[in-house]
Amino acid sequence: KQEVTQIPAALSVPEGENLVLNCSFTDSAIYNLQWFRQDPGKGLTSLLLIQSSQREQTSGRLNASLDKSSGRSTLYIAASQPGDSATYLCAWLGSSGSARQLTFGSGTQLTVLP
């Protein structure tokens, strides 16, 4: 069964730092990998989606990479800001079968201190 793991579970950094969030998955038959942000009391907002044929995607200060062979994805946040404080979740979508479903990691809770 697919497992998605996120490390660290929580991270606290001073404003302005660059940081990396890690996501690992056990099943390499991947269709895509998505990164989400969840603010307290809110739903999930999609940040980046990387297709299995891609190695990275960028949006503003965010860069997500995908390494299928090692079963890893990273989310790089440049020049962090207090407004980046949230829980970041990665989700794996498999490529096999018609009943595809996202499998989520447990998230990394990020706090950016002013």
Next chain:
Amino acid sequence: DTAVSQTPKYLVTQMGNDKSIKCEQNLGHDTMYWYKQDSKKFLKIMFSYNNKELIINETVPNRFSPKSPDKAHLNLHINSLELGDSAVYFCASSQAGNTIYFGEGSWLTVV
């Protein structure tokens, strides 16, 4: 306009009651989902519908019954609510395995 909207946002109810959560998406997507987020913030798929047909039905109690009257709607009905059903329930939609869009969540508290 909200892409995926679900109601109610907050629901407090007594054990044993029956309640429904409604979800609508205006994105024209063909697939809709219900996810449950527990107290540890872990998100788990419950159901998935594609073009009004049930395609994913994870191991959830049969007190939970989804209904999809059309492609744009997926409702969740829960019978005989139990304390352990307290959680946040998220509706979501996507098109052909692309980006998935989530609703704001429905906070269910069973007392």
